[in-house]
Amino acid sequence: VPAPSFERCVLQAHDRAFEEQRFAPMLWEVLFTKLPDKSTKNRVYNAVEAARKEAAISGTSNGGNPVEEFTSAWLGFSIQKLRAECGAMLESVLPPHVAAEIFHGLIQAGSLPVGLTTEYGPPPDGWAHVELALQDAYSGEFLPPNKGARSVKGQKGAGKTAENSYGSVAKGGAAESKAAPPQPAAEEVEVKGKGGKGNADYYKRPAAEEWGSEDKRPRLGQQDISAVRGGGRMGKGGGKAAAPAAVTAKHSLCTQQEDCIGNNKSALFQHLDGNVPGDIYCASCWAVFADSDPSLE
Known part of the structure; x- marks a missing residue:
């Protein structure tokens, strides 16, 4: 085996292991705050963890923004795996608005691969692409990248640059987008891209849910x-509440x-x-x- 090929395989294996170990604590902590039921928590943990590994090796298909394509694949595989286990009970086990809360929390915690966010910058808080990707996943329109999947946010014309990766107009034409699925009791929030990545945009953030805080693990x-x-x-x-x-x-x-x-x-x-x-x-x-x-x- 040529030395460069061997070194490349070793580095790729190291990066995958690093990402998996880095991600596990984030996933555990987010699910603990969002899903009080132990069996649901375990199902979602296994599906989201396996889906992230699968998305990392699935590659991209259409020359779009790699961060969007990775996110679409990750969310799509996650819902696909849960559907295979839960069948028609999918939306009862994990309603779409709860899934959106979980994935927004994971992305805000830094769960996207370091290599992608280093090159393209992190998405803005409350990134609307999450809702769009989940809409495709729950409706059954998601196709894996190696099956010819499109990016959730389709485009006319040429590919994107780093400067317009999150929500601004792509080269060669205006970006197309689909309406996000209805969300309960939403508030409108102005979001500005971080680090110069993207223009100001608006999205609908679901209102906070009343999550249970009790975990019934015996040990x-x-x-x-x-x-x-x-x-x-x-x-x-008593007295006044302390500042966070x-x-x-x-x-x-x-x-x-x-x-x-x-x-x-x-x-x-x-x-x-x-x-x-x-x-x-x-x-x-x-x-x-x-x-x-x-x-x-």
Whole structure:
């Protein structure tokens, strides 16, 4: 085997492994906040994780924006896998507006491949392409890239440049777009592309849902962060609410300390050995343990 080919294979394998390990804690933490039901959480976790791996190796098909094409493939494969398992119950297991909340949360957390966002820049918050990709996925119009799939946001004329990757007019003509699926109680928000990528645009962000916060795992106890900090519904005293704290790397209460991969906003868990309380971990660190040892769930 020629040395350059061998080195390229090794680097590609390293990049794939890095992306998979980087992504797992993000997925765990987002699903924990959005899906209170354990069986649904496990189904969605397995589908979204497997779909991201499949999207990473599926390539692109039509010369469009690679970030859009990766996202379309990732979301399409995710819903495709859930449909194969749930059948007609798909929208009951994961309603479209909940799926949109999950994928917006993952993208905002930095779950798109580093190589793509480094070259093309990150999408804007509340990126409308998510709703468009989900519309194709739920309607059954999604086709894998290697089956001749089109980009969700079709175009007339030549391909895009990095400067117009997110929502501005493509070279050679105006970009076509389909109406996003109806969303409940939406608010209109102005979104500006980051790092100069794209013009100001508008999208409809679904209103926040009332997610349950109780997790019924027998061996894992969630600890309310507000209780640890002496505030919130379990804290003492009243007064004005404190201003939200800035996000910082690592959680000061996580047992992993310097090796913590979460942040000060991460949910906290306490390991239970029977009824005996054990160490406290942030959601990101716990996700790594749970991924390698399913018995911890």
